[in-house]
Amino acid sequence: MLKKICSGVCAGVLITIGGAVFLACENRVIGAVLFSVALLCICLKSYSLYTGKIGFIPEKHDKEAFSVLLLGLFGNAIGTVAGGYVIRFALPALGETARTICQGKLEQSFLQTLIRGFFCGILMYLAVSIYRDKQKIVGILFCIPVFILSGFEHSIADIFYFAASGVVSLQAFGFIWTVILGNTLGAMLLPLLQRPEKRADPAA
8 A cells, every 4th residue: 555655656746846847937838848757757667647547447447456546646646745835945936836827727617627637638548558558658748748738637737736836725625626537537538438349349
């Protein structure tokens, strides 16, 4: 159990680094591209990131898979919350940038947030599945900047942004869980749509 949580914490720390460099870049395109270093390192080191694993639950949904997923999510939250507060303390300017971003996020409706999380989930699944299936990082290098520049919501990154911003409220808590739901539904869309095809063609 501790190993699974620690793997999640490691992924959360890397998301913290990715989020910090995004906040530090005045150019959003450069920041979005550099954020990719987080998922790239997570995949290469096989750390447990909720948004990178949830899409594979339709393929493998035994007790062990759910244990890894949920304990990893807990570790992700620990890593990003701790990282967010440390970044806010060490780099106050980034904390203020995060506050501005988070205030804008809280102006979104429930449905807007859910949809933004949904499309991010699709891209996260594609990024990780391309890496796993093809051993290529091209999915990571393109899918991550695309979801950021599109304005889609990534739940683990958002936990970091809210921690770094110092914004703590029931509304923020609800926002995060809405994004988690959106990421979950989006990440499972393509695998679920592919399942009937795989049953019909055992060689697929």
